[in-house]
Amino acid sequence: MTTHMESAIAFRASSRLAGNLQQVLVELTALHLNGKQAHWNVVGHNFRDLHLQLDEIVDAACEAGDTIAERMRALDAVPDGRPQTVAATSLLPELPAGEQHTAVIVDLVTTQIRDVVATLRAAHDDTDAEDPSTADLLHAVIHQLEKQAWLLSSENRTAG
Numbered sequence: 001m002t003t004h005m006e007s008a009i010a011f012r013a014s015s016r017l018a019g020n021l022q023q024v025l026v027e028l029t030a031l032h033l034n035g036k037q038a039h040w041n042v043v044g045h046n047f048r049d050l051h052l053q054l055d056e057i058v059d060a061a062c063e064a065g066d067t068i069a070e071r072m073r074a075l076d077a078v079p080d081g082r083p084q085t086v087a088a089t090s091l092l093p094e095l096p097a098g099e100q101h102t103a104v105i106v107d108l109v110t111t112q113i114r115d116v117v118a119t120l121r122a123a124h125d126d127t128d129a130e131d132p133s134t135a136d137l138l139h140a141v142i143h144q145l146e147k148q149a150w151l152l153s154s155e156n157r158t159a160g
Contacts, residue, residue: 010149012076013072013076013134014130016126016130017126017134018072018075018077019130021068021072021075021077021123021127022079022080023063024071024120024141026081026085026089026090027091027116027120028061028064028068028116029061029086030090031088032118033053034092034095034109035054035061035112036058037095038095038109039054039058041098041100042099042102043099043102044101044103045102045103046102046155047102049130050102050105050155053151056111057152060144061116061145064144066143067141068137068141071134075131091115091119092116095108096108103155106153109152110153113152114149116145117142117149120138120141120142121142123138124139
């Protein structure tokens with residue numbers, strides 16, 4: 001017999017959709033943590049601006065992760081953002097320990113953002129047929145992170 005609460009959930013994520021969203025959550029959480037690591041340990045030319053820009057990236061990753069986790073709950077899936085889960089399942093490489101020069105941080109974090117976007121794009125393409133509403137959320141996160149990658153990578157670019 002279906003309970004009132006069970007019947008109130010209009011759409012439930014398939015295991016594939018839930019798995020894709022879990023991986024997106026893990027990567028966004030890892031980006032958030034790595035962005036903070038970079039923020040605390042960046043040194044060199046243009047330090048202050050980059051220090052503040054890294055906080056914008058951290059905030060974007062944190063907000064996006066919360067949106068994805070809440071969407072998972074709305075679809076009756078259970079998000080897992082525990083540190084052990086993130087460490088064990090994230091595909092992002094570990095940042096080097098200690099102080100890092102601004103140019104190095106720009107390249108490292110830009111690469112990480114682009115890696116997270118690749119995960120989001122794969123999840124988006126897989127999600128769109130099953131749940132266009134969730135695909136719309138993923139699209140918005142892709143848009144935001146690609147903008148952050150462009151802004152950050154411009155620090156190390158030269159005109160031409």
